[in-house]
Every structure is written in C-alpha cells, then in structure tokens.
Amino acid sequence: MLSIRDLVTSYGNIEALRGISLDAAEGEVTCLLGPNGAGKTTTLFTIAGILTAKSGAVVLNGEDMTRLRAAEVVSRGIALVPENRLVFPRMDVEDNLRAGAYSRRASAAEIAADVADMYRRFPRLEERKDQLAGTLSGGEQQMLAIARGLMARPRILLMDEPSIGLAPMIVAEIFDIIRELNREGVTILLVEQNARMALDVAHKFYLIEGGRITFSGSPGEIEQDEVIQRAYLGSRQG
Amino acid sequence: MIDFIQNTVDGVMFGSSYALLAIGFTIVFGVMRRLNLAFGASIMLGAYMGTWLHVHYQVHVLVVAVTTVACTVLVGIYVERLCFHAVRRDAALASMVSSFVIWMQLEEAAIHLLPERTYAFPGLFAAGSYEAGPFLFRTEQTAMLLLAAVMVGALHLLLHRTRFGLALRATSENPLAAAYMGIHRTWTVLCAFVLMSLAGGVAGFAILATDQQITPFFGLWATFKGLIAMMLGGMGSLPGAILGGLLLGVVEAHALWYLGAEYRDLSAFLLLFAMLVSRPGGLLGQRILSREELAFRRV
The missing domain is CATH 3.40.50.300 (P-loop containing nucleotide triphosphate hydrolases)
Known part of the structure; x- marks a missing residue:
C-alpha cells in the first residue's frame, strides 16, 4: 500500500x-x-x-x-498524529476534531457525522467536547490527537x-x-x-x-x- | 456623576475604533507572532486615496468609505508580500524592521499624493447630536460604535463558523500542527492581513469621518493607539483587543474632561505603563511565564 x-x-x-x-x-x-x-x-x-x-x-x-x-x-x-500530540490547546475538543477534517472540503453534515463517529469511538472525548483541549489529561490529548488524525479519513x-x-x-x-x-x-x-x-x-x-x-x-x-x-x-x- | 457617565459612554464610543485597530494588530500577531508596524500607515494611505477622490471629484462619502477600506486592503497585501512573505520565516525582527521602513515609504507616498498635508475628510453625517435624558451623544460617534459592533460580530462569525476561521485559529494556536492538518500557512497569513486591513480600514474611516480632517501623521497615531489597546488587552487575544480598546477610550475621555486635552495622549501612555508593570501579559493575555521563569523568580 x-x-x-x-x-x-x-x-x-x-x-x-x-x-x-x-x-x-x-x-x-x-x-x-x-x-x-x-x-x-x-x-x-x-x-x-x-x-x-x-x-x-x-x-x-x-x-x-x-x-x-x-x-x-x-x-x-496520509494523516500524521504528531509526537507530543500537538493538540490546539485553546480550542475546544470539537473544533480540534473539525480542524482534522480541514483537508477534506466535506460538507458540514458529513463532518458532523464523522465527529459523532469519533465520540462513539472515544466516549471520553464526548464528555469533554466543550472543554479546551489544553485542559485535557495527557492520555485524553493523545486520544484527541488520534481522533483528529482520523477525521482526515x-x-x-x-x-x-x-x-x-x-x-x-x-x-x-x-x-x-x-x-x-x-x-x-x-x-x-x-x-x-x-x-x-x-x-x-x-x-x-x-x-x-x-x-x-x-x-x-x-x-x-x-x-x-x-x-x-x-x-x-x-x-x-x- | 452625570459627567462621569457621559464621559464613560463617549469613551466607549470612541474606544470602539481603538478596539478595531487593536483587533487588526492582534489577528496578525496571533498568526505570525510578529508586529506589522506599517499598519497605521496603510490605513492612512488608504484614507488618502479616498480623500484624493473627494478633493478632485467631490465623490459621495460612501465612495470615500469604500475606497478607503479597499485601498487599505491593497496596501495591506503589499506590506504582507514585501515585509512578511518575502522575509524568511524565522527572521521576525527583520519583518518588523522592514515594516517600519515601508511605513516611511507609505507616508512619503501620501505626501506626494496630496502635498498640502492637511485635508478635509468628509463626515458621514452633518455633525450632529441627539439627547437622551441628561446625556448628549454625537451622531458620528454613535455610528462609529455601531460600525465597530457590526465588524466585531462579523469577525466572530467568520472565526467561529467558517472553515477559514478554523484554519486561522488553528494556525494561531500551533502553526506546525495546523500544517499537519493540511492548512496552507502562506494563504492563511495573507488572509489574516486582509482581515487586519479590513478592520483597520473601517476603523480609519470611522475615526476620520468623526475628526473630519486627515494628515500624514494619522498613520503614527493609529499605530500607537492600536498597539497600546492591544497590549492593554493582551497580545493575540481578540476579546482582549476589544476590552483594551474600550478601556483606552474611556480613560482618554476622562483625562480629556477632567485634566484637559494635553493629557489625553499622556493618559494613554501612563495607562500602558501601569498595565505593563502590574500585568505584563495584559488583561486577557496568556500567562506567559514558563517553568524556568517561575523558578528564576524564586532565586
């Protein structure tokens, strides 16, 4: 591949x-x-x-x-989940996920569906979806970084x-x-x-x-x- | 008491245009961590183009407004291409110095465009005022406040509801991570300059339409006010820029009323001095202390 x-x-x-x-x-x-x-x-x-x-x-x-x-x-x-996570600290979890889909030029509905899909996969992120990413724990930030990478499909x-x-x-x-x-x-x-x-x-x-x-x-x-x-x-x- | 309230309201109205100037600085500072010192001069040159049309062809004030904003945007793009895009990414100081040089160039251009230096700038309305209870409001300043409010509202929607706004915010937070998401940095920076110039052009028009005159020194003045307002609120913070602009306007209005016109600018510098001593990061700035700095403080 x-x-x-x-x-x-x-x-x-x-x-x-x-x-x-x-x-x-x-x-x-x-x-x-x-x-x-x-x-x-x-x-x-x-x-x-x-x-x-x-x-x-x-x-x-x-x-x-x-x-x-x-x-x-x-x-x-090809999406990259960078070392040290590099989430956007003063953006909330949901905006971080949306930023991951930036390259796709998908419709708002498609992106919303993928965000919902990420929440199903990572329920911890859904609990914190309105929280600023910088306030998440290290493990949660890593989950967010992975989910953000997946948002690029x-x-x-x-x-x-x-x-x-x-x-x-x-x-x-x-x-x-x-x-x-x-x-x-x-x-x-x-x-x-x-x-x-x-x-x-x-x-x-x-x-x-x-x-x-x-x-x-x-x-x-x-x-x-x-x-x-x-x-x-x-x-x-x- | 009535004086106090009246001054505060006047200050908020005029401060709304300081807020726009500060927003302009802060957008580009957020994305690039650099100051565009030619900002005030770009607005001044844009406004001179408007004035030029007004002087030679007696165009309608709305044409002057559109010309001012459009030319400010063009000059903003010129500054970005020359001082920021062309200068290597890691040479922040070189960008600032070259933007200072372009400031001088723009001032020269304005003087050549209209050599008599001071010109009448058309007002949006015939200077007027209206009363509300014991208070008196100037029509132009009310228009300024409304214009600024509309700009801030539009900017907020743009930043938080659009794909471009998402890209701009992501780049401000972490340019490297934004690049991993496929966000084009050069394009985002250029768009940030356009936004900066839009905010500046609107602010410049609103201020000049209130003053009803323009000189080449408007560039210096606008740069000062915008920088001070941004630093009061906290560099890189949009709510900070709004708060800083309004605070600056209110303090100046009180100084003007209680101490006299010569204290207006002095009060602005004193305010900045007090802020830098007590809260170096500004009202809403990030806490910029790193672990090393904290440790150093204890030594």
Whole structure:
C-alpha cells in the first residue's frame, strides 16, 4: 500500500535518512523502531511532505507522493498524529476534531457525522467536547490527537511515538486503541521506542539506526534476534 | 456623576475604533507572532486615496468609505508580500524592521499624493447630536460604535463558523500542527492581513469621518493607539483587543474632561505603563511565564 524506496532526506549537509526502503501493507500495523536520532521522525515527516526528500520515492497505492507538499499529502490520504500530540490547546475538543477534517472540503453534515463517529469511538472525548483541549489529561490529548488524525479519513495513519510522556496504564490504553483501530481496518505506520508494547500490535517491524534500515521482520523474528532483544526489549537473557 | 457617565459612554464610543485597530494588530500577531508596524500607515494611505477622490471629484462619502477600506486592503497585501512573505520565516525582527521602513515609504507616498498635508475628510453625517435624558451623544460617534459592533460580530462569525476561521485559529494556536492538518500557512497569513486591513480600514474611516480632517501623521497615531489597546488587552487575544480598546477610550475621555486635552495622549501612555508593570501579559493575555521563569523568580 505505502511503499518507500531509497529515501534520502537531509538537514543542510547532514543526511538524516541515507536510503530508507520500507513497505506498509494494507490493514496492517507496521512499526518503525530505533534509538533517538536514528531518523524515525524524519521518515514520517518526509512521507507527510513536511520535509522534502533529496532522492527516493514515496508511493501510496501506485501514486507518487514524493514531491507533494503537506496539504496535498493529507488530502491524498496520509494523516500524521504528531509526537507530543500537538493538540490546539485553546480550542475546544470539537473544533480540534473539525480542524482534522480541514483537508477534506466535506460538507458540514458529513463532518458532523464523522465527529459523532469519533465520540462513539472515544466516549471520553464526548464528555469533554466543550472543554479546551489544553485542559485535557495527557492520555485524553493523545486520544484527541488520534481522533483528529482520523477525521482526515486517511488511507494510512502515521503515528509518532503515541506513548511518549504517558503513564504506563495510559500507554496500555493507547495501544488498545491502536489495536482496535487496526481491527476496524485502519492501516497504521507506527514509530515507537516502547518496543515491548509495539510487539503486541504490529505485524511487521523495521529497525532504523543511523538513517538506515538495519533489520526487518515479523514480531516472531524480532523476538528471536538476540541483539535487538538486548537493545530494545530489555531482555532478561542478555 | 452625570459627567462621569457621559464621559464613560463617549469613551466607549470612541474606544470602539481603538478596539478595531487593536483587533487588526492582534489577528496578525496571533498568526505570525510578529508586529506589522506599517499598519497605521496603510490605513492612512488608504484614507488618502479616498480623500484624493473627494478633493478632485467631490465623490459621495460612501465612495470615500469604500475606497478607503479597499485601498487599505491593497496596501495591506503589499506590506504582507514585501515585509512578511518575502522575509524568511524565522527572521521576525527583520519583518518588523522592514515594516517600519515601508511605513516611511507609505507616508512619503501620501505626501506626494496630496502635498498640502492637511485635508478635509468628509463626515458621514452633518455633525450632529441627539439627547437622551441628561446625556448628549454625537451622531458620528454613535455610528462609529455601531460600525465597530457590526465588524466585531462579523469577525466572530467568520472565526467561529467558517472553515477559514478554523484554519486561522488553528494556525494561531500551533502553526506546525495546523500544517499537519493540511492548512496552507502562506494563504492563511495573507488572509489574516486582509482581515487586519479590513478592520483597520473601517476603523480609519470611522475615526476620520468623526475628526473630519486627515494628515500624514494619522498613520503614527493609529499605530500607537492600536498597539497600546492591544497590549492593554493582551497580545493575540481578540476579546482582549476589544476590552483594551474600550478601556483606552474611556480613560482618554476622562483625562480629556477632567485634566484637559494635553493629557489625553499622556493618559494613554501612563495607562500602558501601569498595565505593563502590574500585568505584563495584559488583561486577557496568556500567562506567559514558563517553568524556568517561575523558578528564576524564586532565586
């Protein structure tokens, strides 16, 4: 579905991505693992059109997205749930959701129906729909950020470290949401440092180190790899 | 007591146009976190175009009004393209300095357009007044208040009921997250400048139609009043801009009545000084203290 070939992205002279290739299959959760500064967020930003690739290609269902800008990428079905949530703090929950649908140019009735759909999926957001987003708890803000991403009706949802800065119990809740979304058929490309949690939801893993993919495989394969075990899963055998 | 009430009402009426000026500043400040110092001068040049038509062709006052607002918008777009769009995103100071330079350019343009500097500006009505009980109201100022109220109402609907308003608010809150939603920043900023100029053009026309004269210094005056009103209310806050404008108008009206005309502008600066000392963020500004600043205060 989403296919990335030899992607190179640089900040000035520093190459952050040195030729990344990966595939995210329809209906699956694909997880990008890796240490800080390895290029995980850069990969998502390049796919989303916030950064422009120097070379390589980003292709969604056969359509080349490499040179498109952020607004065009969103309207073609790739939505980003950013790291640290970045909800609009002084707008209420409902306006945050509407902002998520900005790229669609849908009618007011359609958007209202989708907002209602989000409330059904996330009842906690409905309870707080008139509250300013900045007054929500961290977990609720993450729910809102996910719901806001879904409001764009994406064909694939990019999620950048949804567990960051959240208490373990809330992290479990967020991963339940990811699992639930995936069961409903949402394709997800997930960037995570919390490999242990990701292991339960993802179908395919890519390990990115120093701007290169150094390993890829199924959850089973990743659990058998001793190096990854030691570095990312904090295994007891190591 | 009657004097006090009369002054307060007068102050609210005149303050309504300060509120519009402050709204103009605050819209663009919200979206860009930058001050457009050429704002007052853009209004002045727009009004000079109106005056020019009036002087040479004796056009109707409504034509002057439309010309003033339309030309203010055109000049606003010119300022945006030159000082804000063309200047790199992270160079906030460069934008402000270049908007100051354009201010000077616009003043020169106005002087060349109409070289005698002071011109009569047509009033909306023949100067008149009406009584309500013990109070006396000027017709032009009542019209100013109504015009400002209509503008604020329209702006509120635009910001809270339309897709464009949603984009503008989202960009003010977090430009990066707004970009992730597919909101075009350059387009939103240009539209913010158009809104700013609309508010400024209406305010400028209302004020000049009350004063019934115009000089090139109107630009400086409008920039001062708008900036002070915005800072009183809190930068980037629309309700703050309205409150700040009205407060400035009321304080000036009292100073004018009790202390004399020379204290009118002085009172405005004193008020701003008092506000910056007691509440640096303004009446409705965000609490701008970060954790580090709070910690620093305790050291």
